[in-house]
Every structure is written in structure tokens, then in C-alpha cells.
Amino acid sequence: MPELKSPLRKRVAYLTSQYPKVSHSFIRREILALERLGWEVHRFALRGWDAELPDVDDRTELERTAYVLNKGVLSIAWAVVATMFAAPGGFWRSFTMAVALMRRSDRPFFLHAIYLAEACWLARELARLQLSHLHTHFGTNPTDVALLVNCLTGISYSFTVHGPEEFDRIIGINLQTKVERAKFVVAISSFGRGQLMRLIHPSGWNKIKVVHCGVDERFLISSVLANAANKLVCVGRLCEQKGQALLVSAAARLAGRGANFELVLVGDGENRPIIEQLIRDHQLQGKVRITGWADGEAVRREILDARAFVLPSFAEGLAVVLMEAMALGRPVLTTYIAGNPELVVHEENGWLFPAGSEDELADAMHRCLNAPVSVLQAMGERGARAVAEQHNVQTEAGKLSALFAHALEA
Incomplete structure (x- = not known):
């Protein structure tokens, strides 16, 4: 008798640099649309817990988000030390990647050291919550952290590229490396997909998908x-x-x-x-x-x-x-x-x-x-x-839902 497959656990983590944010309400809409589709979305952000938010919906999201940088230096330092001893191989891979990213980056070395520390804290939290896929918005520092988490733990990641900042800094933010290592990459337009296709071998083009931003x-x-x-x-x-x-x-x-x-x-x-x-x-x-x-x-x-x-x-x-x-x-x-x-x-x-x-x-x-x-x-x-x-937010969230499901099944 064939073995029955266990039902897919629809759980995913989201990481952004700042969340919620006045000009990024499209991320909130995307998350809420995914939740209407049955997904359990865990929100993480590097900063933003003290932001002034005129929108009541953003203030609600504030309470549902875990912030990395407000945990304090001791908490993050402990995560680094614990990771070094508990997973030395993963830590070395992640440290090596951080150095490689730093060499080509337009940002100073100490910031990449901070990204590695943030990745150590986030990796432990994702493990505690038994989350196996991480999605970020923008190909900047949140995706640096996601890539380092992947090196530490093998947790897969994906990210949405918006532009124009990412395309202005392709080398400075190591965008090619991030695209190559990601499970899949989302562009918000066909133009954006074309810009990403320039970066990698045609054999990888299939993992670059278009998912439009949805309207409130x-x-x-x-x-x-x-x-x-x-x-x-x-x-x-x-x-x-x-x-x-x-x-x-x-x-x-x-x-x-x-x-x-x-x-x-x-x-x-x-x-x-x-x-x-x-x-x-x-x-x-x-x-x-x-x-x-x-x-x-x-x-x-x-x-x-x-x-x-x-x-x-x-x-x-x-x-x-x-x-x-x-x-x-x-x-x-x-x-x-x-x-x-x-x-x-x-x-x-x-x-x-x-x-x-x-x-x-x-x-x-x-x-x-x-x-x-x-x-x-x-x-x-x-x-x-x-x-x-x-640009129906529920339709576009359905596309993203299918991509997450495929990533988790794999």
C-alpha cells in the first residue's frame, strides 16, 4: 500500500527591513491575503517598532511583528555564540558567505558582521517555530540576512524585487548571488523580471516569477x-x-x-x-x-x-x-x-x-x-x-501561495 503524504503545513516567515511602513502597505495587504488563503505568516523585521503610523491597520501589524534589533546586544550576541558551538559547520559557511558578500558590497564590513549576527538570532527563532521557508521584500539587507540564514541552516528563502534601487546597485548588493541561491525570486512586473534574467544563466530563468502588487x-x-x-x-x-x-x-x-x-x-x-x-x-x-x-x-x-x-x-x-x-x-x-x-x-x-x-x-x-x-x-x-x-490582491496572493507550497514540498 503506498504511503500517504502528510498534509502541507502552510506556514511561512516574512522578513523586511522595516515593517510596517507607511509607503509599504502593499506588503501588509499581501500578508493578509495569504492568511485568508489559510497561511500562517510569521512577521519579522529588523527595525520599525518605534515608527509613527497614521494607518490603524499598520498599528495592528506592529503588534504582530517580532523585531530583531530591539532584542538587545546581549540577546543577539548570545545567539552568535550559541550558533558557533551548536552548528560550527553552518556558522563557518555563513561567515564565509558574509565575507564574500562584503568584498563586493558598497556597504562597510561592520554591517555585514551585523547581518551575520541577525541571521544567527533569526535562524534560532525560525528553528524554534519550526519554519522552513523565509520570504523577504527588496533585494537589500533583509535578503542578505535570509541568504546567511540559508547558509547557517539550509532553510530556503525567496524574495520580491521591486526596483529601482536594486537595479541601481546590482553589484553593490550582490543581487546576482542572491538570485542564484534563492528558491525562487518574484518580480513585480515583466520589466523587473527581464532585469533579473540578465543576471543569471538561462537555465535559471524559470524560477523568476511575476507576481503583481495588489490593490487595497x-x-x-x-x-x-x-x-x-x-x-x-x-x-x-x-x-x-x-x-x-x-x-x-x-x-x-x-x-x-x-x-x-x-x-x-x-x-x-x-x-x-x-x-x-x-x-x-x-x-x-x-x-x-x-x-x-x-x-x-x-x-x-x-x-x-x-x-x-x-x-x-x-x-x-x-x-x-x-x-x-x-x-x-x-x-x-x-x-x-x-x-x-x-x-x-x-x-x-x-x-x-x-x-x-x-x-x-x-x-x-x-x-x-x-x-x-x-x-x-x-x-x-x-x-x-x-x-x-x-492587480487583484487575492489573485496575486494565490500565485505566491502556489510558489510557497512548491518550495515547502521540495
Whole structure:
């Protein structure tokens, strides 16, 4: 009589650098969707226990997350010593890998020593919880830790690559080594998958999968209704790669043409002083305003109150906020970069323009502000359908669930 296989234990660990985080709510949605599929997800983060969180859902996640770096130096040091004596072979493999990573890294040696110590603590915790697979988001330091845990214990790992930071630092973060050693790797767009395929031999391409980020259910509406207001909204961290400084300059061009509009920048970040100065320099105080950080519901209201959404990014993976705006029936204006054209079709559900072109951005904003409501309505409907088809969080979590199941069975 053939031996019956035991049922799969649907248990997995997640590791991130900081969790929860205002700009990374897509990770929370992914975890909760996996739990609805029956997975037991253990959350770990290196830091973030003292973060200010405007979103109540993030505050709930805070209580469910174990933080490595708040355990104290003695606890982590004890994990290192205990690992050295209990598993000397694994420790030596992990130490050797840490040195190899350090030699090619753009980060100093002592940080790799910290990653090794974190891996020792996390490996013991995963063993205590009898977890055999670890997933991380972003190919940076959390995946360093996951790779070292793999060397220590043989626990398999996978990770999701978002970009653009990982692709800017392929050598500095040892991305090729991480991809080669991973059980599987997730890209959030076909563009991202293509960038990862460049790094490894074609025989390994099959383990690089596309799983899209999912949209929060509160952004999925049953019917789309265009907004004739002259307001445009941009949501995102105020930083160089999102291009808000260029957006303000383009708004000044529109104002110079006598256009009647309001531009709202939702978010905060290191470039806020620069952007505020540009607003003053162009005398746009009556037309452009910055709200600061906002929770999910406030972001939703700002998008619904706008005619369209604009994101002039210079570098991107595939911004979740584009999906959210389209799900709410708003046409989007964004750049011909990375995964954006996989979702945004020019003059079908929005407008695409070359990154860095102030003239083209201003022209796209002008066309949007002068488009008839019927055009906005049709664009909004097509955009909402595209998001529902490509970025349903439960559908995408199902893809990830199958990958985890395969990893655990193996």
C-alpha cells in the first residue's frame, strides 16, 4: 500500500527591513491575503517598532511583528555564540558567505558582521517555530540576512524585487548571488523580471516569477464616475526619483499659459524643502499645496476629489499608487519607464510622456485639464478594468501561495 503524504503545513516567515511602513502597505495587504488563503505568516523585521503610523491597520501589524534589533546586544550576541558551538559547520559557511558578500558590497564590513549576527538570532527563532521557508521584500539587507540564514541552516528563502534601487546597485548588493541561491525570486512586473534574467544563466530563468502588487480593497469600486474638477493629485514620497520638483516646474508653465488648476502633492520626504522653495520661486502658493503623510483613506479621498492622477517618476518599479488611482476610475499621467507601460496605455487609460521632459509633462497636464468629461469617464472605466484584471490582491496572493507550497514540498 503506498504511503500517504502528510498534509502541507502552510506556514511561512516574512522578513523586511522595516515593517510596517507607511509607503509599504502593499506588503501588509499581501500578508493578509495569504492568511485568508489559510497561511500562517510569521512577521519579522529588523527595525520599525518605534515608527509613527497614521494607518490603524499598520498599528495592528506592529503588534504582530517580532523585531530583531530591539532584542538587545546581549540577546543577539548570545545567539552568535550559541550558533558557533551548536552548528560550527553552518556558522563557518555563513561567515564565509558574509565575507564574500562584503568584498563586493558598497556597504562597510561592520554591517555585514551585523547581518551575520541577525541571521544567527533569526535562524534560532525560525528553528524554534519550526519554519522552513523565509520570504523577504527588496533585494537589500533583509535578503542578505535570509541568504546567511540559508547558509547557517539550509532553510530556503525567496524574495520580491521591486526596483529601482536594486537595479541601481546590482553589484553593490550582490543581487546576482542572491538570485542564484534563492528558491525562487518574484518580480513585480515583466520589466523587473527581464532585469533579473540578465543576471543569471538561462537555465535559471524559470524560477523568476511575476507576481503583481495588489490593490487595497477600499480602492476597488463597483462603478466609475469621472470628476470634472480642475484638480490634479500626486501621491508619493517627496524624493528625487518621484520627480515632484519637475512637476512643480511644469505647473508653473501651465500657470504661465493662464490655466486654471489645483495641484495637490500628498506625501512627505527629504525633498520637501526643495519643493516648497520651488513653489515660492514660481509663486504657486495659490495653486500647489503639500499635505504631508496621509493614511489610506485620506489618499483615497484626495484621488477621488481629483480629475486625474500624475506621477512624473524618473525611476520606478511599478508604483502601487498608480494602480490605486486607476482602480478609483482616475486617468493617470506618468512616464514611459519600467513597468508603467504594462499598466498604463497612452490615451486609453491615461497619458504617458518621457521621463525628465518638462515640456511633455506640461502638455500632458494641459490635455488632461481640457479633456471632455466623457473622455475622462471612458479612460477611468478602462483603467479600473485593467487594475481589476492585473492587480487583484487575492489573485496575486494565490500565485505566491502556489510558489510557497512548491518550495515547502521540495
